[in-house]
Amino acid sequence: MVAKEAETILPDGREYTMRRSLLTLHRWIALIATPLFLLITLTGVILAFRPILADLGSSASVYSVPTEQVAALVERLPGNAIRDIQTLDENSVRVSGVGDYALDSGALIGDGSDPLQSFFGTVQNLHKSLLLRADWLTQTLTYLMLGVILAGVFLGLPRIRNTLIGWHQMLAWGLLPLLILIPFTAVLMTLHIGAPELPIKPGGGRVDMQQALARVSEYPGGEHLVAIRGFKGGSMLVTLAEGRLVVTADAITPLSDEPYWPKELHEGTWAGAWSGSLNAIGGLVLVGLTLTGALSWIRRTRGNQLQLREREATTLVAFASQTGRALALAQDTRQLLQQAGEKVDLMPLGNLGAADLAAYRQILLLVSTTGEGDTPDSLRGWADTLRGEDMSEVRFSLLALGDRGYSHFCGGGHQVRDILLECGALELTEPVEADGDPAEYWQQWLSTLSPVIGLSLVVIPDGGGCEACTATLIERSRLEQGNDGGESYAIRLSVPEHLSFSPGDLLSVKLAEGGERLYSIGSSSQVTPGEIQLTVGLLRYVDDQGQEQLGRGSSEVCLNWQPGSEHAVSIRHHPGFNPPEDESTPVVLVATGCGIAPFLGFIEQRAAAGPNRGPIWLVFGNRYREQDYFYRDYLQRQVEAGVIQQIDTLFSRDGERQRYVTERLVERGEQLLEWLFQGGRLYACGRASTLGYSFDQALRRILSDAGLSPEQVASTLDEWSRNGVVKRDFFG
Ligand SMILES: Cc1cc2nc3c(=O)[nH]c(=O)nc-3n(C[C@H](O)[C@H](O)[C@H](O)COP(=O)(O)O)c2cc1C
Known part of the structure; x- marks a missing residue:
């Protein structure tokens, strides 16, 4: 057992470095490319609806018309504008951008436009070249996207957890084949892999629509035409009822009927609406991954900059968090300390040096683990800045967040602890290691810590209810008979009769200058409805300047409140002490x-x-x-x-x-x-x-x-x- 642990604790340096580099690549490429990734994936999702709509909307009939009639029509039209002709039924064609024509009469029967097709055309242009003819850029982005996905795969299997990054990982792994398919087929397309070979010789020469139609009509099987479209290089692609031809200036070459699999897979056209829907889902997941990844990074960096300071704070709550849990708990810890009357600073640990840490009486650390037993990114290089420092003035207690599913459990917390102890800092309590959901461990940590730092850090469970109301002071009487220092008071308050409370619940009193104090309730609404009994000690202490001070909350309640005066209070149920x-x-x-x-x-x-x-x-x-x-x-x-x-x-x-x-x-x-x-x-x-x-x-x-x-x-x-x-x- 011991040997096994020793083995797993020793990190394999090479594997570790590789993972770190992969994580860096995965994160930074994705973050830098986020806007363009989003543009390409969102347009891809829209394009996936093309096969869906085509499948659902059309009768799927293909019409052909006599090629000679089309040639005759083209002869009458201004030639230069014509790039694309397709049949609408057995007697009419659409000359894109020019008009729809009946072939027998030559009459103009439509304006030659299809708003849906032109919308898809624009979206496709955006998808393929960002409307900038920047095919090279979209191709590069495709490679990068595939690289980001593969790097993500090598970072390891996901763990089920309800966090942004948890969803990011689960989504990616759950739909991995679909995710890889989309950029992978795009890469194949950019490399022309799997494309039916185009029998066009380079420099085959331009041919215009009229010439092409004339030659096709004489070609065996070319008498009837489905569509004709101009290629970029000046050749023409002709679709016949049976097969396709490429027409160049000096040749007519039949195209093989082999399917172009990468393209069909990429466009989701291989099984009509079904394959289109699959691609739409794949595209949406890519959008989701880009967004969840970017959002969690923004949250983390924002969170890691969070700094809340108070004047003359004696306690520091410092955190290092990767996905936000340690940060959230650090905020709650600060709030509890404040409720206990402590002056507290909340800071990211990575921003603090040895001298900063020495300025506090005690430091409560919440540190999570990422990577393979590593500290969160915000602590990168931090330990090196401390090495050799004398930190014997520093007193700290650590809550390490982690997950036993990883081999280096709470490694991040341990690294922080090790460097602090190495520099001579004093540890106030045994470290607490949280496995998975840290809530319970956090409470355990606080209850161990409470007596050591002399503060009551009572965690009131959420949902315990918090009924706000006004309390009126009925009576206040001093409890001590003598004048020997201490002053404690029995206090009776009247509250609305419907208010429900039990002995041990806490009364939260809103202070005049802001903030709140909690006092234990010594009565039960079942026995004395509408009446709350408190016992409050007036807190006296000597401040840094040697001046005697009164506690802000207790002096307000014990000295300033007058019989009949009204005060904003609320009940905090405390089932742990009823x-x-x-x-x-x-x-x-x-x-x-x-x-x-x-x-x-x-x-x-x-x-x-x-x-x-x-x-x-x-x-x-x-x-x-x-x-x-x-x-x-x-x-x-x-x-x-x-x-x-x-x-x-x-x-x-x-x-x-x-x-x-x-x-x-x-x-x-x-x-x-x-x-x-x-x-x-x-x-x-x-x-x-x-x-x-x-x-x-x-x-x-x-x-x-x-x-x-x-x-x-x-x-x-x-x-x-x-x-x-x-x-x-x-x-x-
Ligand atoms: C990518 C990744 C790597 C992790 N690696 C470890 C690890 O090596 N050891 C460990 O104990 N916990 C590991 N964890 C678990 C986290 O430390 C744990 O979920 C913690 O509650 C997260 O706190 P945070 O949100 O403040 O970062 C890892 C979590 C993630 C997302």
């Missing part, structure tokens, strides 16, 4: 400080439930028992009412033996496991920087104290998270 649907499920609620916020709603819901309600075990921690035991009376009443079975409280500054909730959890590990193994659920809510980090450590400790091996501990924790046995809501 109480269990089955009210008989035992729940262990672990909260520190304002982390008690959602649990008030859990308790309220259980209090309103019938006697079958399951037990609650609350573990609450804060600083001082006397000052910071939030909602003490209410909680005591719930214990007396039998809603809460057990409360453990820990106060870190009271000088007691145990200071933190996690210490108590470890001490009561056996009891905790008993609750969980009996179907209980464990919820934890608090600051990411404190509880976020220590909580998982406590769980690990409890499981290993219970005799589990490190592997079993890790897999049990994973399983608990996956199955919703343990749920976390940590905030910044």
Whole structure:
């Protein structure tokens, strides 16, 4: 196994270089030629309708008329303008551009034009020579198109995925024979391969229409004519009921009846409407490929230039994306960080040097893989610019996007990581490798990262609903009894009665100066419709200049809002942190400080439930028992009412033996496991920087104290998270 991996990880240099060159050729030729490719393919699609219309529209009868009568007609007409005559029925002919004539009376019966044919004629001219007589250019483009398709084939088999480039590849491979057929037959035509040999000697001499008709009428079998058309070289092509002749100044030569296969295949004329339709589809796919290829390139280059900067940003989200996934996730990552109150820059990694990277406290990297384990194009040569730099100031965490279907899984991400580590950068977390759809891996990455960088990066699933409305402040009361620094508030808001929310959902508050903040809802619309309960801590911090600052969101809610004032809010459902649907499920609620916020709603819901309600075990921690035991009376009443079975409280500054909730959890590990193994659920809510980090450590400790091996501990924790046995809501 190890040997096999080592073998596949070592890139085969030659094959790799070849693929890269092929990709470059494929991409750049196609991009440069895009307008002309589109012109040729679109006109080709239109021309494919010629056999379709001919097949559907005509009775397919071929008429012939006496050649002598045609010669007599031509004699009466001004000779120079006549290049093409064809029969319309047994008694009339069309002299293209001159008129339609009845042969017996010589009367003019039409203007000699066929709008459809002349439209097709113009389109064909565009298709063959761009209306510029530039046959050489269209021929060159044909070779290039074939080259682009073949280079694409050698780039490898497609993978099924719903992206622009995924469709590009699947379309190309799905209809490959048809795609190749069209330019391939065109190339054969330009090389005259498969063409019936024209028995015209070079310099055979010009012949005019009148002479040609006179000579044909005397030629054996030439008495009846279907059509006559002038060739470029001055000779005439005559179609008889049986066979065709080429007439030059000094000879009449029968043309072989062999089909000209490349031409018939290229024009789709070999089976009438069917073959025409096939060619129309082929042409449309060529148009589609040109467009999807060009569009995905435009998107990528645009995306790779995206830069969003904030003043005094401390966190950088940097991305390197080939087809846009890493970029989209980077944008979402930035948004989550901002919601957590962080100042964030979003930049393409390829634009940044060592000094740029060192300017941030932490860097979140999202890097995808392309080619054969290669970094996206935007990082080409980037690693070389870093080599030898001292990057010991840089702290980063990596989400590598890839696909296990390729032999060098997440190779791009690994290359980036390797160079950063080589330059001494510090890695904040283990890298996370996303296989295929990265959404889940991204969430996993964020949840690992959250406690490390001390921010709550809660991903709210899409479609969770977001009902906007106005909330009115009913009441705000300070929770601490003393004046020792912290300030937290219980806040009651009234909202429209129809609004539906559950404890653990989030209330998004629109801030006066723009932006939003999310607060955990501690009530249930089923129990108290139209009333939302929040617990909000006023955030204080010291900025770079040593000045004390207040959090923008929390100061607005805790200090500026006045009773009766109205505010724009919306509900963000957070199914990952709602109480269990089955009210008989035992729940262990672990909260520190304002982390008690959602649990008030859990308790309220259980209090309103019938006697079958399951037990609650609350573990609450804060600083001082006397000052910071939030909602003490209410909680005591719930214990007396039998809603809460057990409360453990820990106060870190009271000088007691145990200071933190996690210490108590470890001490009561056996009891905790008993609750969980009996179907209980464990919820934890608090600051990411404190509880976020220590909580998982406590769980690990409890499981290993219970005799589990490190592997079993890790897999049990994973399983608990996956199955919703343990749920976390940590905030910044
Ligand atoms: C042409 C091509 C080559 C790829 N090569 C690899 C590869 O060698 N290893 C890998 O793990 N993933 C490979 N992938 C998968 C991508 O890395 C994966 O689809 C990723 O999610 C794309 O992210 P992006 O849209 O940000 O570029 C390749 C994808 C494409 C389209």
